[in-house]
Amino acid sequence: MLRLEDIHVHRGRTHVLKGLTLAVGRGEIVALIGANGAGKTTTLRTVSGLIRPTSGAVVYQPEPGGPQVDLSRLAPEKIVAAGISHCPEGRQVFSSLSVRENLLVGGYLRRDKEGISRDLERSFELFPILRERGHQAAGSLSGGEQMMLAIARALMNRPKLLILDEPSLGLAPLIVARIFALIAELNAAGTTVFLVEQNAVMALGLAHRAYVLELGAIVLSGTGRELAENPEVRRAYLGSAA
Amino acid sequence: MSGGYLTDLLVGGLTLGSMYALVAIGFSMIYGIIRLINFAHGDIVMIGAFVTLGLVQALDLPLPLVALATLAAGGGMGLIIERAAFRPMRGAPQVTGFIASLAVSIMLQNLGVLILTAQPRNFVCPDWLSAPARLLGANIRVIDLAIVASALGLASGLMLVIKKTRLGMAMRATAENLDTARLMGIDVNRTIMAAFVMGSALAGVAGFMWGGKFGQIDPLLGYVPGLKSFVAAVIGGVGSVPGAILGGYLLGMSEVLFVGLLPPVYAPYRDAFVFGTLILILLVLPNGLFGTSTEERA
Incomplete structure (x- = not known):
């Protein structure tokens, strides 16, 4: 591959x-x-x-x-x-963007609205904590939560x-x-x-x-x-x- | 001191502040996204002023069209400058971009003198804009109110774009971490270009306002307001758009109050006052009002 x-x-x-x-x-x-x-x-x-x-x-x-x-x-x-999605070293979540926005940025190139909201939902099922913190700035998450967000963000690109x-x-x-x-x-x-x-x-x-x-x-x-x-x-x- | 005079001063401060704020926004956006202090930004004010003058005088276009054309001219100028002067230097040390922006600024000023001569020109506004406006017995004109209203409208529109749109989200992501933004599939050249176009469009409109307010324009007119708007951006916390707006109004207001309330002998020191204010504020708040520390941004 x-x-x-x-x-x-x-x-x-x-x-x-x-x-x-x-x-x-x-x-x-x-x-x-x-x-x-x-x-x-x-x-x-x-x-x-x-x-x-x-x-x-x-x-x-x-x-x-x-x-x-x-x-x-x-x-x-x-x-x-x-x-190809690359989840960079040190997580690198966008700390001033909300958790939800981070996920949306991960799917930046996609235009299929329904697909995006389906995958957003999937991220939240994978990591329920991200749903709870959806509107918080990503910088306020703990290190582990940021890692989950970084992976979920990378997955938004399918x-x-x-x-x-x-x-x-x-x-x-x-x-x-x-x-x-x-x-x-x-x-x-x-x-x-x-x-x-x-x-x-x-x-x-x-x-x-x-x-x-x-x-x-x-x-x-x-x-x-x-x-x-x-x-x-x-x-x-x-x-x-x- | 009459209440009318105080209202004069307040409206004067708001008007000047509106122009500083519009120019400061561009400084802040461009710095926020590529850490470039663009010293050519003030000269876009000058270009905006001359484009307006040309359109009003030569073509006699209706005002809303002139305003749109000024936005477009400023934005177009930002686009050209970014493509020609800054994109080739992407990745070079910060100081290189800084020097390049000084070069562009000097070039634009000299081109202006070459084409338009250094002779100041009268900036004619439609009569209804220059007409006096009755407000609490103050001695102000319709244009003052128009400037404040349109500046606030443009600034809030821009904030909405940054906050709510896909492009705005991409711009915020790029400003925070350029490499990671690229890993998300964001074409950062496009977001950088968008920041230049939007910021420069506002500076162009500020030129229209500047001409209308002061009645005379010349090819070097962008220099001092450019510098002061940069100060406003720094006061607000360079990189922050709301900070730039607030910084612009704070600076405009305090400059007008300084000149208007102190005995006239101090008036020539207004610029010293402006930069003195900057130093004081930075002593207390090294990152400006809304700035994040450089450590956080690294």
């Missing part, structure tokens, strides 16, 4: 991504793990068009067997329209591919478990998920496949279980002496 081919990204004088290649298959949950500064967020921002790669291609096939597009030439809004950057960041373990259970549910319902996580234990437990990113290039890949059992990964990312 999504293939990053030999991506190079430069930020100023820094060579951030050095020939990164990876693939996300339709229906999969794929995790990208790695240390701080390895280039995880840069990878996601390259997919969603906020960063233009210096070279390489981001090949995306929205429909099985359908035409392929190179996202590296498209503006972010075109990429959103192609069915994404085929959902990109999540550090969904566990700064959240209490109970909330993290809830968010991860929800990701699994969304995936079971047909959404492909590509996520970046610091929390490698959770990520490898959830993901069908995973990649390990080091200094801008993929150094390891495999199924979630394989990587979780790999001694090098255990030492570097899972915090256990194997």
Whole structure:
């Protein structure tokens, strides 16, 4: 569904991504793990068009067997329209907008009024707290509630591919478990998920496949279980002496 | 002091404040959305004034049409400036945009002098606008009331657009977080352009008002009101539209009261007074009346 081919990204004088290649298959949950500064967020921002790669291609096939597009030439809004939602690091809800408005902004490109109100209703069923706080400024929500809002907002676009950057960041373990259970549910319902996580234990437990990113290039890949059992990964990312 | 004189001053303050408020709104909107202090914004007032003069004098159009044309001219000018001067610099450091706006301002002023000469021109208004209005024995004209009423109408209309429409929602989202707005599918170039067009349209109308109120216009007329409206925007909390409106009225009112209530020898210091007020207010409220702190916005 999504293939990053030999991506190079430069930020100023820094060579951030050095020939990164990876693939996300339709229906999969794929995790990208790695240390701080390895280039995880840069990878996601390259997919969603906020960063233009210096070279390489981001090949995306929205429909099985359908035409392929190179996202590296498209503006972010075109990429959103192609069915990719990116839930950014640190949640980034629009804190001065109301909860409801945040959700509406998430469905910004849609014009089907009934569909939008149906999905608004679905968000409220998924997270009843959002209905209660519908008219409050999103900035007044707790961290966990903001994460729920950020995910619900991303879903308002009805994404085929959902990109999540550090969904566990700064959240209490109970909330993290809830968010991860929800990701699994969304995936079971047909959404492909590509996520970046610091929390490698959770990520490898959830993901069908995973990649390990080091200094801008993929150094390891495999199924979630394989990587979780790999001694090098255990030492570097899972915090256990194997 | 007669009650009539006080009413004069109050209406004068409201009129001046209306113009400052209309110009300040644009400063605030543009800063709010791309963190650009657009020093060319005041010169749109000048362009609005000359476009009105041209339309009234040369074509003798009816007033509502002239007002619409001034809105369109201001908005069009904002569109051109954004496309030509600011969009190519998107992503450059803030100071680059700041310098570019100074360059645009100087260019517009010099173009004005080149085409229109620096000679001030009389700004003719239809007679009924210049006619005196009877209000509590005060010495005011119909145009004063027209300025206040239309400024309040335009300002509330704009606030409604920002608060209630899809475009307004996109503008607020873009102002808060440009990258995240793009991740929602918002074409931020379009929302930025909309902010320039709306803000500049209001500045254009302020030019019409300025000419009507003071009777004379010249190509450099935008400079001082531009600067003062910027002060008004800062007082209100730059980035906040209601703040800009309130700041405009506060500034206009206090400037007129300063000149009118103190002995005439102080009158030449009105600009010093305006900037002194700014410094005082910022000492107490560093983010202005309605501003959010830079930390929150980061």
